[in-house]
Amino acid sequence: MFHPLRVSEVERLTDDSVAVTFDVPPELRETFRHIPGQHIALRRTAQGQEIRRTYSICAPAGASDPVLRVGIRLVESGEFSTYAFKELAVGDTVEVMAPTGRFVLEPRAGHFAAIVGGSGITPVLSIAATLLEREPGARFCLIRSDRTVASTMFLEEVADLKDRWPDRFQLVTVVSREEQQAGLPSGRLDRERLTELLPSLLPVAEVDGWFLCGPLGLVTGAEHALRGLGVARSRIHQEIFHVDDGAAGVLSPASARVPARSTLTATLDGRSGNWPVLEGDSLLETVLRGRSDAPYACKGGVCGTCRAFLVSGEVRMDRNFALEPEETEAGYVLACQSHPATAEVELDFDR
Known part of the structure; x- marks a missing residue:
């Protein structure tokens, strides 16, 4: 079920991304109370055609009034992202579905880590911020990959986590298309690089939960690296943000027998x-x-x-x-x- 919500803020994050915040009226507060890591579906009608897209909630999961804020990156030929980036303004109304999704972490003590690429930071930002705020016995390591520093979403929010919890929040950043003066060398975070890098950053076997989010290639490579390092499948959680039309993932052959009528x-x-x-x-x-x-x-x-x-x-x-x-x-x-x-x-x- 969709609910019409008023846009209360549109914040430019980078040259190709925005953060959109919605007003949640009192009667819908329980409906839109989210678990860290969940997403919402947005709907609009343009030229008689219905357009739906899902975006992850980046705000921490509050104990009182829910804050409904999502990050939206402009996608080439993306109808909704183009509208959100170029036209959406404060005071506009968007139809929004209640939060859903199972890429979540209920705050609890332990050591957790995430490997994210690009806009994959969005749900992980909510997960990390909520965890560190609510659970003093928790630690979090964020390994993030972006094309350039200028294209990195939520730079200030992540820096704030590092400032507030320097002993419990570990940040590792990698950019693929420019050299950094400090930190890791540039380049993609593929399976081979992660297999070498992860053991030098943290005790891989002691991490209670891994959260992988971003493009299919990054998530698949990270999963294979973790499995090769002995991490149990049950400790790996993943969410794909973009899949090419020709990507793998077919579960059964197209030639499988289909009944004449069903x-x-x-x-x-x-x-x-x-x-x-x-x-x-x-x-x-x-x-x-x-x-x-x-x-x-x-x-x-x-x-x-x-x-x-x-x-x-x-x-x-x-x-x-x-x-x-x-x-x-x-x-x-x-x-x-x-x-x-x-x-x-x-x-x-x-x-």
């Missing part, structure tokens, strides 16, 4: 319905024909907004960059990427 039964907000699945349609597209309130944002298998439990039947997912292995093993699928592999399929969006 019917989908779906439960959403306590109400069930069933619809025939048209040839070529995903299960999300099938639900949307009868329920326009079905949850989705990116339709690319990245954000996880359309996550649903597979009650019965079988499906094939084209690709998955949002669900953890434990979730798929437990029976969850991405409706936007799922197609029926049996004549009857049942999904539950409420679980």
Whole structure:
């Protein structure tokens, strides 16, 4: 469900990014109270076409009134990011969905670390700030990669964390397209470099949770490096911010057997319905024909907004960059990427 929220601030962060803050009225404070690391979906209609995009909340998770602030980077040919960067102004109204997402960290004692690239800093900023503020027994190491210093989002906010908690917050910065006077040499943070770098920065095996966020290449390389260093899969959490159309991630071959006719039964907000699945349609597209309130944002298998439990039947997912292995093993699928592999399929969006 979307709620119209007023824009209270638009702050230019870099030459290609902004931070947008929304007013949350008293009656919606509980609706928009977020867990550190969650994201929101934004919706607008332009020239009769609905546009939805998800953006992570960068503000700490407050104990009282929620602060709803997101970071938006301008993407080439990106309809919503172009609108937000060039047109969105204080006083405008944007339709906003309640916070969701499982790339989260509830504050607790321990040693945590993040490897982020570009705008992947956005959810991690909320995670680190909330953790350090609420849990005196926690430490956090942030390893961030950006193209240049000028393109680095939330420079001041990250510097503030270092100033406030110098003994509990470790910051390592790498830029890929310019030399730095101090710090690490420039270059990409790929698997080989991280495998060599990480043990020299912190006790890898003692870190209680790793949070990887950014482009697919960075996240995949970081995961492989950590697994090669002996980190258990259960301690690695990841969120992809950008996936090229040709990127890998197909879970089952396109030639997998598809029934000639299939019917989908779906439960959403306590109400069930069933619809025939048209040839070529995903299960999300099938639900949307009868329920326009079905949850989705990116339709690319990245954000996880359309996550649903597979009650019965079988499906094939084209690709998955949002669900953890434990979730798929437990029976969850991405409706936007799922197609029926049996004549009857049942999904539950409420679980």
